[in-house]
Every structure is written in structure tokens, then in C-alpha cells.
Amino acid sequence: MTGDPGAPTAIRYGAVAQALHWLIAALAVVIVTLGLAATSAPHNSAARDDLLMLHRSVGLTILALMVVRAAWRRWHPPPPLPATLARIEARLAHSTHIALYILFILMPMAGYLGSAGADHAGRFFGLAAIPRLIPVNPRLAQWAIAAHLLGQYLVYVIVGLHVAGAAYHALLRRDGVFERMLPVPGRARFGG
Numbered sequence: 001m002t003g004d005p006g007a008p009t010a011i012r013y014g015a016v017a018q019a020l021h022w023l024i025a026a027l028a029v030v031i032v033t034l035g036l037a038a039t040s041a042p043h044n045s046a047a048r049d050d051l052l053m054l055h056r057s058v059g060l061t062i063l064a065l066m067v068v069r070a071a072w073r074r075w076h077p078p079p080p081l082p083a084t085l086a087r088i089e090a091r092l093a094h095s096t097h098i099a100l101y102i103l104f105i106l107m108p109m110a111g112y113l114g115s116a117g118a119d120h121a122g123r124f125f126g127l128a129a130i131p132r133l134i135p136v137n138p139r140l141a142q143w144a145i146a147a148h149l150l151g152q153y154l155v156y157v158i159v160g161l162h163v164a165g166a167a168y169h170a171l172l173r174r175d176g177v178f179e180r181m182l183p184v185p186g187r188a189r190f191g192g
């Protein structure tokens with residue numbers, strides 16, 4: 001920090017936005033691992049059923065957290081990006097963030113439609129039945145699961161781009177953008 005009197009006062013995401021970001025980032029690793037483990041487990045095995053049950057439960061948790069996060073963002077807009085970023089960089093970051101919001105809401109919805117449409121909504125962490133909000137519809141379920149399986153590659157690409165961008169700012173640019181998502185001030189240098 002330079003103590004520049006012209007620098008914006010809020011330079012980092014707030015505590016709630018940060019907590020939700022890192023919780024969902026950790027759950028993203030868990031959900032993909034569970035999805036891949038479930039689909040590689042033998043068909044009709046207890047292990048596959050358990051892994052899918054956990055996968056669905058974590059996925060619905062991500063959906064709920066993403067909705068809370070999007071609502072929170074509406075009332076707590078993120079701090080402006082530093083002026084040192086080129087317009088194209090800011091646009092790229094913004095588009096990636098929008099894509100992540102859309103993806104992490106649509107992926108769980110497709111997964112849910114695939115499971116519920118096939119009458120396999122399952123139980124939330126084994127504790128309570130997940131309500132089936134749609135009529136059984138095997139055709140819709142097939143389309144939804146196909147979209148879900150394809151969507152995973154979008155997740156890999158967009159999250160990969162996002163993490164590469166974060167690493168670029170943290171290690172090469174060292175412009176404080178990475179620290180915006182950390183609870184410590186770090187080496188942010190704004191306004192110049």
C-alpha cells in the first residue's frame with residue numbers, strides 16, 4: 001500500500017465473498033473427484049451408489065452456495081479493478097467470472113434434472129430424500145446427463161483459465177489482483 005490519498009478505500013473482496021469463493025473452490029475439487037470416482041466405480045456397486053450420493057449432495061450444496069453468492073454480490077459489488085489493468089484484461093477477467101457463475105449454477109441443475117428425471121433424485125448426504133421437483137422423464141434425463149457430462153469439459157477449461165489468470169497476477173504481474181481474494185493486504189499497489 002502506498003497510502004495514496006486518491007486510492008479507492010475498498011480494494012479487496014469482503015470477508016463473506018472471500019469465504020464463499022474459497023469454500024466453493026474447495027468444493028469444486030471435491031465434486032469433480034467424486035464425479036470421476038463414481039463413474040469409474042463398478043456398475044450396481046455400493047461404492048458407486050455412495051459416491052454418486054455424495055456427488056449429488058455436494059453438487060446441490062454448490063448450487064445453493066452459488067445462489068447465495070450471486071445474491072450477496074448484487075448487494076455488495078466487488079471493488080473496482082486496479083487502473084493498471086488493460087481494458088482487454090479486465091474484460092477477460094469479467095467474462096471468465098460470469099462464465100463461472102453460469103457454469104456452477106447450470107451444471108448442478110443439469111445433474112439434478114438427469115437424476116430426478118430418471119427418478120434417482122437420491123438422498124441428501126444420506127440424511128433426507130431429495131425432492132423430485134419434476135415428473136419422471138427418461139428422455140429429458142438423458143439429455144440433461146449428456147449436457148452434464150459435456151459440461152465438465154467447460155468446467156475444466158474455464159476453471160483452468162481462471163486459475164492461470166490468478167497465477168499470472170500472483171507470480172508475474174504482482175499487481176495485487178490475487179490478494180483481492182485473500183484476507184491479508186499483501187503487496188497491492190493501486191493507483192499507480
Ligand code: HEM
Nearest residue numbers: 031032035036039056059060062104107108111112115152
Ligand atoms: C458444479 C456441480 C457439478 C459438477 C462440476 C459435476 C461434475 C461431474 C463429473 C466430472 C462427472 C463425471 C463424468 C464422467 O465420468 O465423465 C459427473 C457425473 C454425474 N453427475 Fe455431476 N457434477 C455436478 C453436480 C451434480 C449434481 C447436483 C447432480 C445431481 C443432483 C449430479 C449428478 C451426476 C450424475 C448422476 C453423474 C453420473 C452420470 C453417469 O452415470 O454417467 N452432478 N458430474
Ligand code: HEM
Nearest residue numbers: 024025028073078097100101104159163166177178180181
Ligand atoms: C485454486 C483455485 C482458484 C484461485 C487461485 C482463484 C483465485 C481468484 C482470485 C484471485 C479472484 C479475484 C479476481 C479479481 O480480483 O478480479 C477470484 C475471483 C473469482 N473466482 Fe476464483 N479462484 C480459484 C478457483 C475458483 C473456482 C473453482 C471458481 C468456481 C466457481 C471460482 C470462481 C470465481 C469467481 C466467480 C470470481 C469473481 C468473484 C466476483 O466478482 O463475484 N474461482 N478467484
